[in-house]
Amino acid sequence: xxxxxxxxxxxxxxxxxxxxxxxxxxxxxxxxxxxxxxxxxxxxxxxxxxxxxxxxxxxxxxxxxxxxxxxxxxxxxxxxxxxxxxxxxxxxxxxxxxxxxxxxxxxxxxxxxxxxxxxxxxxxxxxxxxxxxxxxxxxxxxxxxxxxxxxxxxxxxxxxxxxxxxxxxxxxxxxxxxxxxxxxxxxxxxxxxxxxxxxxxxxxxxxxxxxxxxxxxxxxxxxxxxxxxxxxxxxxxxxxxxxxxxxxxxxxxxxxxxxxxxxxxxxxxxxxxxxxxxxxxxxxxxxxxxxxxxxxxxxxxxxxxxxxxxxxxxxxxxxxxxxxxxxxxxxxxxxxxxxxxxxxxxxxxxxxxxxxxxxxxxxxxxxxxxxxxxxxxx
Amino acid sequence: xxxxxxxxxxxxxxxxxxxxxxxxxxxxxxxxxxxxxxxxxxxxxxxxxxxxxxxxxxxxxxxxxxxxxxxxxxxxxxxxxxxxxxxxxxxxxxxxxxxxxxxxxxxxxxxxxxxxxxxxxxxxxxxxxxxxxxxxxxxxxxxxxxxxxxxxxxxxxxxxxxxxxxxxxxxxxxxxxxxxxxxxxxxxxxxxxxxxxxxxxxxxxxxxxxxxxxxxxxxxxxxxxxxxxxxxxxxxxxxxxxxxxxxxxxxxxxxxxxxxxxxxxxxxxxxxxxxxxxxxxxxxxxxxxxxxxxxxxxxxxxxxxxxxxxxxxxxxxxxxxxxxxxxxxxxxxxxxxxxxxxxxxxxxxxxxxxxxxxxxxxxxxxxxxxxxxxxxxx
Numbered sequence: 210x211x212x213x214x215x216x217x218x219x220x221x222x223x224x225x226x227x228x229x230x231x232x233x234x235x236x237x238x239x240x241x242x243x244x245x246x247x248x249x250x251x252x253x254x255x256x257x258x259x260x261x262x263x264x265x266x267x268x269x270x271x272x273x274x275x276x277x278x279x280x281x282x283x284x285x286x287x288x289x290x291x292x293x294x295x296x297x298x299x300x301x302x303x304x305x306x307x308x309x310x311x312x313x314x315x316x317x318x319x320x321x322x323x324x325x326x327x328x329x330x331x332x333x334x335x336x337x338x339x340x341x342x343x344x345x346x347x348x349x350x351x352x353x354x355x356x357x358x359x360x361x362x363x364x365x366x367x368x369x370x371x372x373x374x375x376x377x378x379x380x381x382x383x384x385x386x387x388x389x390x391x392x393x394x395x396x397x398x399x400x401x402x403x404x405x406x407x408x409x410x411x412x413x414x415x416x417x418x419x420x421x422x423x424x425x426x427x428x429x430x431x432x433x434x435x436x437x438x439x440x441x442x443x444x445x446x447x448x449x450x451x452x453x454x455x456x457x458x459x460x461x462x463x464x465x466x467x468x469x470x471x472x473x474x475x476x477x478x479x480x481x482x483x484x485x486x487x488x489x490x491x492x493x494x495x496x497x498x499x500x501x502x503x504x505x506x507x508x509x510x511x512x513x514x515x516x517x518x519x520x521x522x523x524x525x526x527x528x529x530x531x532x533x534x535x536x537x538x539x540x541x542x543x544x545x546x547x548x549x550x551x552x553x554x555x556x557x558x559x560x561x562x563x564x565x566x567x568x569x570x571x572x573x574x575x576x577x578x579x580x581x582x583x584x585x586x587x
Numbered sequence: 588x589x590x591x592x593x594x595x596x597x598x599x600x601x602x603x604x605x606x607x608x609x610x611x612x613x614x615x616x617x618x619x620x621x622x623x624x625x626x627x628x629x630x631x632x633x634x635x636x637x638x639x640x641x642x643x644x645x646x647x648x649x650x651x652x653x654x655x656x657x658x659x660x661x662x663x664x665x666x667x668x669x670x671x672x673x674x675x676x677x678x679x680x681x682x683x684x685x686x687x688x689x690x691x692x693x694x695x696x697x698x699x700x701x702x703x704x705x706x707x708x709x710x711x712x713x714x715x716x717x718x719x720x721x722x723x724x725x726x727x728x729x730x731x732x733x734x735x736x737x738x739x740x741x742x743x744x745x746x747x748x749x750x751x752x753x754x755x756x757x758x759x760x761x762x763x764x765x766x767x768x769x770x771x772x773x774x775x776x777x778x779x780x781x782x783x784x785x786x787x788x789x790x791x792x793x794x795x796x797x798x799x800x801x802x803x804x805x806x807x808x809x810x811x812x813x814x815x816x817x818x819x820x821x822x823x824x825x826x827x828x829x830x831x832x833x834x835x836x837x838x839x840x841x842x843x844x845x846x847x848x849x850x851x852x853x854x855x856x857x858x859x860x861x862x863x864x865x866x867x868x869x870x871x872x873x874x875x876x877x878x879x880x881x882x883x884x885x886x887x888x889x890x891x892x893x894x895x896x897x898x899x900x901x902x903x904x905x906x907x908x909x910x911x912x913x914x915x916x917x918x919x920x921x922x923x924x925x926x927x928x929x930x931x932x933x934x935x936x937x938x939x940x941x942x943x944x945x946x947x948x949x950x951x952x953x954x955x956x957x958x959x960x961x962x963x964x965x
Binding site: 247254272276293506508518524527541542 | 625626627629630631632633634650654655659662663664668669670671883884886896900901902904905907908909911912914915916919920
């Protein structure tokens with residue numbers, strides 16, 4: 210549909226460093242997208258995102274279509290006018306949230322009750338694109354069928370086949386309204402659970418449909434990290450190399466780096482901001498519970514190896530106090546640090562790919578972030 | 588004790604524009620101090636205070652002495668090291684909070700239960716200064732006896748006389764530990780309720796004790812704005828003109844400007860931040876309820892006449908959405924706007940004093956901010 214949407218700058222094995230090209234401009238990969246659920250990354254402002262170094266934010270279609278409503282966002286200038294943030298927005302289709310709640314799924318789409326006012330709402334592949342067009346994100350995602358893992362092979366197959374039929378309807382809907390998309394990129398989504406052969410088959414079929422990029426969905430939903438990576442690996446090779454690949458919902462530092470090593474370009478996750486709100490810092494020594502009593506008189510920064518604005522200005526002792534006093538600034542400052550820390554890790558990954566040394570970085574991160582019981586590199 | 592603590596730059600009638608001089612440097616007056624209850628202005632960071640234009644922040648001794656404790660703040664470098672904010676801090680004595688709760692008052696001091704752990708605590712004039720020395724604020728306040736209005740004249744007299752005895756003990760305590768204060772200014776506090784003759788008498792006696800500045804306390808606690816201004820006027824003339832005068836706890840725009848016209852230099856109040864957290868904006872057209880339905884699709888700023896960072900970037904429609912979605916960013920952005928708006932009003936007041944046109948500004952503000960039922964200028 211569009212021209213090349215991914216420009217390669219360098220590789221290290223299967224890992225890629227490059228740029229995703231959109232109508233708005235481009236952003237560097239590998240990249241991590243914080244989640245701006247209701248038109249804002251919780252507790253953070255547009256200035257905060259700029260200063261932390263965010264390039265792309267994920268906005269949740271489900272929440273925005275219900276409140277304030279896509280028409281309101283459109284009237285206020287789309288997501289960029291609405292939020293005042295001028296970076297890139299990617300919108301999900303809303304399907305993931307809808308299908309986590311009680312809903313009625315059929316071949317046409319999915320029916321669900323609004324969590325805000327209890328009204329019945331319907332989301333279809335075509336409708337999800339219409340809403341995202343009104344939101345004016347830079348990248349839209351197709352509506353797919355998400356299921357929880359572990360799942361029977363038959364259920365995975367059925368969900369994956371329907372996802373493909375919905376992908377075809379999405380492409381047709383976009384062609385029908387060509388020009389209406391106004392330069393919005395459209396990503397298909399590979400499903401297939403942990404069934405390696407289904408992942409490959411679905412990816413191959415999706416690859417031929419002419420999408421601008423590809424999400425890998427339905428992972429990090431209950432399976433082990435090893436299962437995640439095996440399933441991921443199976444769907445990457447059939448995808449065209451001139452298109453970005455986006456592993457949806459993954460944010461833990463080690464899985465993220467291993468996925469980069471397999472050839473993933475984009476990630477999103479609520480992890481850094483959710484952990485931050487609840488008092489857990491991401492640091493070069495692993496997770497740190499900032500509320501811990503031993504930090505009461507600690508004048509040092511959260512992470513001495515971090516150069517973010519929070520680490521430059523605030524002590525562990527002060528941040529601990531803010532959490533203990535119930536001050537919402539605490540969660541805000543730790544969200545800011547966690548995002549800046551993760552952006553910095555992604556930047557190091559990009560540099561490592563370009564220098565052909567990603568393996569070293571993966572080992573370094575594994576030494577700190579490998580799950581308990583697993584040795585580094587396992 | 589110190590040299591001149593107030594440098595006059597210009598007057599307009601009784602109104603003054605000048606500088607308060609401290610060991611840290613100086614700040615311009617008239618000035619408004621936001622309230623940083625627990626070592627942070629709720630929802631705001633040190634960067635936010637800098638960008639909004641804050642020069643002085645009030646920190647609450649009551650809260651900090653109980654959590655994290657004055658010794659912890661001292662170990663982390665006093666309020667400046669602790670909070671990471673390098674502007675001026677004024678600390679209150681803790682008396683106002685303590686005496687708003689059930690407590691046992693005697694000639695020695697006041698005993699109260701900690702709101703945090705229920706333990707019994709004691710605050711004396713000497714102890715309040717010790718705590719504030721540990722907090723290392725730039726300006727400390729004496730412990731005074733606060734009573735609610737309306738009150739019997741006898742009660743006002745008794746509280747005021749005890750306040751004077753405590754003021755004498757505070758001066759003696761400071762002299763005993765001279766050098767220990769490390770350049771911290773000490774302000775006395777004039778009490779006297781709405782009894783004009785008591786206000787005058789107490790101010791005269793306090794004026795002779797050698798304080799670095801003077802708080803006017805016990806106002807804006809239930810009396811009418813006219814009663815506030817009459818009582819205020821009575822205590823200002825006996826105070827030395829080379830010392831700053833601080834009207835405690837007043838933040839509504841019109842009373843603030845009228846107090847400036849009477850010769851007040853400093854103010855503090857929770858009003859702008861508390862209103863902001865609850866969805867009310869201070870604007871050049873008066874108070875605006877940002878949550879109102881009519882703003883849903885309004886792309887305009889909160890106050891078209893305001894140049895603050897919030898008004899430059901965010902629409903009423905977006906801020907309304909953030910409030911309706913329960914996003915804490917909403918309260919943060921509106922707190923930022925309200926503070927910036929009030930700082931800007933104070934700056935205009937300063938310029939008006941220097942230009943000999945404060946009366947015009949008071950009339951302009953009265954036209955918008957006079958209480959319902961009262962005509963402009965009444």
